[in-house]
Amino acid sequence: MVRLITHNLLACHVKRCTTNNFPLQLKDVQLALREAEFNADFLRGFMPRLEWTALVQAACQVGDDSLPLEAPEMVDDEFLKNLHHVLLEIHIEEGAMVCPNCQHVYPISNGIPNMLLAENEIG
Amino acid sequence: MSTKVTATVVDSDPSLYEENHVHQVYDQIASHFSATRYKPWPIIAAFLSSLPPGSVGLDSGTGNGKYLPLPIERPGSVWTIGLDRSRNLLRAARTAGQSTREVVWGDVLGKSWRDGAFDYAISIATIHHLATPKRRMDAVQRLFECVSPTHGRVLIYVWAIEQDAQSKRQIPTSTDQSALGQDVFVPWVLTSQTAPRKPNRQHVRDEADLAVDTQPVEPQTFNRYYHMFAEGELDELVRCAAVNLGLAVGASETDADAGIEIVQRGWERSNHYVEVRRWRRA
Ligand SMILES: [Zn+2]
Numbered sequence: 001m002v003r004l005i006t007h008n009l010l011a012c013h014v015k016r017c018t019t020n021n022f023p024l025q026l027k028d029v030q031l032a033l034r035e036a037e038f039n040a041d042f043l044r045g046f047m048p049r050l051e052w053t054a055l056v057q058a059a060c061q062v063g064d065d066s067l068p069l070e071a072p073e074m075v076d077d078e079f080l081k082n083l084h085h086v087l088l089e090i091h092i093e094e095g096a097m098v099c100p101n102c103q104h105v106y107p108i109s110n111g112i113p114n115m116l117l118a119e120n121e122i123g
Numbered sequence: 124m125s126t127k128v129t130a131t132v133v134d135s136d137p138s139l140y141e142e143n144h145v146h147q148v149y150d151q152i153a154s155h156f157s158a159t160r161y162k163p164w165p166i167i168a169a170f171l172s173s174l175p176p177g178s179v180g181l182d183s184g185t186g187n188g189k190y191l192p193l194p195i196e197r198p199g200s201v202w203t204i205g206l207d208r209s210r211n212l213l214r215a216a217r218t219a220g221q222s223t224r225e226v227v228w229g230d231v232l233g234k235s236w237r238d239g240a241f242d243y244a245i246s247i248a249t250i251h252h253l254a255t256p257k258r259r260m261d262a263v264q265r266l267f268e269c270v271s272p273t274h275g276r277v278l279i280y281v282w283a284i285e286q287d288a289q290s291k292r293q294i295p296t297s298t299d300q301s302a303l304g305q306d307v308f309v310p311w312v313l314t315s316q317t318a319p320r321k322p323n324r325q326h327v328r329d330e331a332d333l334a335v336d337t338q339p340v341e342p343q344t345f346n347r348y349y350h351m352f353a354e355g356e357l358d359e360l361v362r363c364a365a366v367n368l369g370l371a372v373g374a375s376e377t378d379a380d381a382g383i384e385i386v387q388r389g390w391e392r393s394n395h396y397v398e399v400r401r402w403r404r405a
Contacts, residue, residue, distance in 0.1 A: 013234040039199040045177010115229035
């Protein structure tokens with residue numbers, strides 16, 4: 001599955017594409033919403049490791065504007081619930097991720113992103 | 124089932140060789156392979172249980188995703204993303220442990236993550252499928268690169284020349300090159316008898332599975348390529364990968380800014396393993 005938790009970790013790895021290669025832009029996405037078990041400890045622990053701006057931007061691209069533009073210093077339950085939903089409950093089933101730098105297209109099909117490159121594209 | 128392991132030589136372009144003797148094989152045996160691989164090994168389970176809540180990691184070469192649901196005693200406190208080259212194995216990994224998992228179709232030599240994105244990475248029974256020393260070292264380097272430079276932890280398992288006494292595999296007597304490991308073929312026989320005995324709870328059966336199961340009884344043998352590691356060979360790979368990345372090897376040395384420390388190493392169930400932690404001087 002591609003949820004935004006994974007999207008926040010992925011970067012373009014085409015040969016010599018090393019700057020502005022993150023975050024990948026979501027394109028033509030088909031979404032599915034599935035409930036996931038809420039785990040506040042996970043969310044609190046993972047928050048500092050997130051690229052926040054990339055997450056907010058990706059959330060907007062899938063139609064969710066519940067997150068603040070800047071990561072809050074104090075987190076309350078409502079915020080954690082929103083973060084949980086954005087990270088773990090929105091599944092991108094079909095579509096693509098496009099590199100903002102070299103425009104390479106990484107397709108997503110049946111919920112699985114294809115990050116394979118052709119031999120001549122590998123760095 | 125006793126499996127006869129035979130010596131082999133990598134005689135073509137290594138990536139092509141892996142395509143023919145690893146990737147295609149796994150795609151074909153995926154559903155049967157998956158049904159035999161459901162029990163996590165203890166040291167790996169302990170490693171995953173030791174991670175603080177909020178940790179996010181990579182399972183590079185996740186196969187059917189058997190490590191994705193761990194730690195079993197506190198599910199959801201840690202997230203492991205599974206990467207594999209076999210799309211058919213990923214279908215199983217996607218729902219490992221009866222929950223939706225995060226899986227990515229990719230190559231262990233790829234670098235499709237922002238640098239240092241993960242808190243940990245595991246690579247279990249995967250690097251031994253790469254066909255040259257350089258490619259095996261590159262794979263280790265990728266693991267080091269994808270974890271945090273300040274605290275990232277990496278656990279690697281590879282198949283050993285030194286086999287468990289209980290292993291039914293017959294290993295060819297080694298040549299004088301044994302210190303360098305040995306390239307072998309390990310057969311996988313697909314017959315009606317090797318169909319999953321217990322209905323597999325770990326993966327969704329789909330068209331591809333059914334297609335395999337309904338094939339006639341004619342047994343088919345698929346040879347998978349492995350590089351069997353000699354004692355000390357994995358440590359050497361880890362050392363070289365660290366040096367290539369400009370990382371010192373050892374516990375926070377005084378004259379280095381950054382490095383890796385070998386936390387544990389050993390041999391378990393016919394495999395060599397090593398756990399490494401990255402560190403950086405504040
Ligand atoms: Zn790019």
